Amino acid sequence: MMSKYIPPRVSVLFPAVVFLYLVPGHTGGQTDDPKSTLQKYAAALQIINFAYVDEVNEPDLVEKAIIATLRELDPHSQYIPREELLRTNEPLEGLYEGIGITFQIFRDTILVISPIPGGPSERLGIMPGDRIIRIEGEDATGEHVDNEFVFERLRGKKGSRVHVSILRKGKKNLIDYIIIRDKIPINSLDAGYMTTPEIGYIRLNRFSRTTVDEFRVAVRELKHEGMSSLILDLRGNSGGYLDVAVDLADEFLEAGKLVVYTEGQSSPKRNYTATPGGVYETGRLVVLIDEGSASASEIVSGAIQDWDRGLIIGRRSFGKGLVQRPYLLPDSSQIRLTIARYYTPSGRCIQKPYGEGYDHYFEEIYNRTGDGNPADNDTIRFPDSLKYFTSHERIVYGGGGIMPDIYVAHDTSVYNDFYYELFGKAIFNDFIIQKIERYRQVWDKQYPSFEKYDELFATGNDMTLELADWAVQSGIEISQEQFLRAEQLIGQTIKALIARNLFDPEAYYRVMNRIDPCYLRAVEVLLDNSYFAEIRVH
Numbered sequence: 001m002m003s004k005y006i007p008p009r010v011s012v013l014f015p016a017v018v019f020l021y022l023v024p025g026h027t028g029g030q031t032d033d034p035k036s037t038l039q040k041y042a043a044a045l046q047i048i049n050f051a052y053v054d055e056v057n058e059p060d061l062v063e064k065a066i067i068a069t070l071r072e073l074d075p076h077s078q079y080i081p082r083e084e085l086l087r088t089n090e091p092l093e094g095l096y097e098g099i100g101i102t103f104q105i106f107r108d109t110i111l112v113i114s115p116i117p118g119g120p121s122e123r124l125g126i127m128p129g130d131r132i133i134r135i136e137g138e139d140a141t142g143e144h145v146d147n148e149f150v151f152e153r154l155r156g157k158k159g160s161r162v163h164v165s166i167l168r169k170g171k172k173n174l175i176d177y178i179i180i181r182d183k184i185p186i187n188s189l190d191a192g193y194m195t196t197p198e199i200g201y202i203r204l205n206r207f208s209r210t211t212v213d214e215f216r217v218a219v220r221e222l223k224h225e226g227m228s229s230l231i232l233d234l235r236g237n238s239g240g241y242l243d244v245a246v247d248l249a250d251e252f253l254e255a256g257k258l259v260v261y262t263e264g265q266s267s268p269k270r271n272y273t274a275t276p277g278g279v280y281e282t283g284r285l286v287v288l289i290d291e292g293s294a295s296a297s298e299i300v301s302g303a304i305q306d307w308d309r310g311l312i313i314g315r316r317s318f319g320k321g322l323v324q325r326p327y328l329l330p331d332s333s334q335i336r337l338t339i340a341r342y343y344t345p346s347g348r349c350i351q352k353p354y355g356e357g358y359d360h361y362f363e364e365i366y367n368r369t370g371d372g373n374p375a376d377n378d379t380i381r382f383p384d385s386l387k388y389f390t391s392h393e394r395i396v397y398g399g400g401g402i403m404p405d406i407y408v409a410h411d412t413s414v415y416n417d418f419y420y421e422l423f424g425k426a427i428f429n430d431f432i433i434q435k436i437e438r439y440r441q442v443w444d445k446q447y448p449s450f451e452k453y454d455e456l457f458a459t460g461n462d463m464t465l466e467l468a469d470w471a472v473q474s475g476i477e478i479s480q481e482q483f484l485r486a487e488q489l490i491g492q493t494i495k496a497l498i499a500r501n502l503f504d505p506e507a508y509y510r511v512m513n514r515i516d517p518c519y520l521r522a523v524e525v526l527l528d529n530s531y532f533a534e535i536r537v538h
Contacts, residue, residue: 041065070337073338074338077335078335080333080335080336082332082333091206092206092209092240094185094186094211096186097158097183098182099119099162100115100116100121100122100184101113101114101126101154102114104433108142109131109140109145110132110145111130112130115127120179120182124177126166128440128501129168130166132164132165132166133167134164134174136162156181161180162178169437186208188204188205189202189214189215190205191203191505191506192221194226194227198228199227199527200225200230200231201233201513202215203233203509204233205237207237207241207297208240209241212244215248215251216251219251219280229283230283231287231519232288233287233509234288234289235314236293237292237296239296239297242296245296245300249303250278252304252309252310253274253281253309254278254281255275257307257345259272259274259303260302260303260342261342262342264338266339285310286311286313286522287301287313288313288519289312291316292318293314294317295322306388306390307391308390308391311405311525311532312405314408315404315409315410317402319352320352321342322340323339324336325337346396352400352401386398406525408517411517422490425474425476427471428467430470430474431466432494433501436501450503454510457495459492464490468483496508496511
């Protein structure tokens with residue numbers, strides 16, 4: 001959902017599980033009775049099994065029927081097969097069980113990018129740049145090696161063992177490790193640091209079970225460093241649990257204030273309100289959003305906007321105002337069914353229309369330039385029926401997504417097709433990995449800290465031109481005009497990606513934010529005393 005880089009879609013979920021059983025029966029008269037409908041489907045399936053010309057895979061037919069039925073309802077009701085359910089839930093639960101590495105498949109080999117701090121691989125001394133050559137004696141190189149291959153063999157129950165053989169640069173022989181799997185955290189906080197002596201920056205990538213705790217720790221640390229203003233970056237954050245979104249909004253709002261309410265045909269209206277004791281109920285606040293900010297991100301930004309608690313900067317959010325509840329099926333597969341819509345405190349339902357079909361719904365965000373997203377918010381025209389008012393009588397609008405208070409256009413001349421093709425065809429990834437492999441030991445000694453790296457490391461024209469040559473060798477046609485427009489951005493991206501490999505994910509954002517228009521606008525607004533006073537945001 002999507003500013004070219006498309007994060008995984010995660011639905012807003014109630015943390016409830018209900019069992020649903022479908023019981024086939026004999027054929028009967030066609031009525032609107034649900035029992036007759038089930039009988040009709042069971043009869044059709046029975047006839048297909050009996051009379052069809054070829055052998056039928058009945059479980060596969062049933063799964064496809066469920067998927068097609070849910071797609072007819074709305075774009076966010078979905079079916080999840082039993083074997084995918086655990087992995088689908090892992091990012092939201094905030095942990096998985098495995099050996100604790102970040103890896104890439106590079107030239108048909110499992111390359112360790114970094115061991116996760118405190119995890120079993122780090123404790124054994126596995127290092128960045130190690131290549132996993134064998135797993136339980138099985139060859140782990142070649143065209144058959146992909147992410148699924150790695151997950152199946154390296155993830156497993158806490159306490160279980162896995163034998164891996166590693167090739168390390170400078171060593172002639174393979175190094176054998178017996179790794180005891182453990183619980184590995186999946187962090188939802190990508191970055192939390194002071195960008196000026198007064199302004200803190202926090203970026204969240206999802207709303208998982210650990211999100212609020214991570215956020216509280218970060219805020220307390222930044223306050224200790226002198227933070228009085230905060231930039232909360234929810235760009236590309238496609239959502240997560242509803243109750244977690246409520247809890248995060250609660251950290252900004254005074255007790256008793258409505259955060260969101262939900263309502264559906266079979267789901268009575270339910271209000272979610274703030275409680276006392278949030279960690280950031282006072283202090284200036286800016287929330288960054290874009291077309292990749294969905295569901296839980298929209299709950300938080302909508303509540304902050306409606307209560308005039310802070311300013312929303314960026315581009316219109318995705319527009320997902322539907323709530324899903326998981327229902328288990330008899331074979332332990334699951335459907336996540338839309339049961340309600342959610343509404344911001346002012347009464348806005350920000351679910352965008354989906355009547356034109358599934359594909360049109362998800363493609364809509366690619367067509368927003370010049371369609372309700374001009375560079376100047378004042379030129380946008382909404383019907384009065386979509387007009388709502390914040391607590392200080394500022395006008396806001398429903399009808400699809402959260403419209404920011406300050407719009408920052410996406411510069412497609414710089415963030416152009418060539419730049420995104422470098423990501424899409426893994427040019428950046430492969431180029432950075434080979435650089436890290438060649439120079440890691442030198443750079444580790446040369447840049448003992450991020451601060452030293454940030455001060456001294458410069459990509460220059462040589463490295464951007466080298467990447468362009470790498471792209472040509474990989475079959476990408478280069479437009480000279482697009483390359484020149486994106487050259488500074490490409491150089492900054494190379495520096496940021498190297499920083500992420502040498503240090504941590506936060507280092508990436510520290511580098512990239514320096515040329516990020518939304519981030520820079522947020523800093524400018526937070527430093528402008530008159531702006532907050534003018535629109536009465538407290």
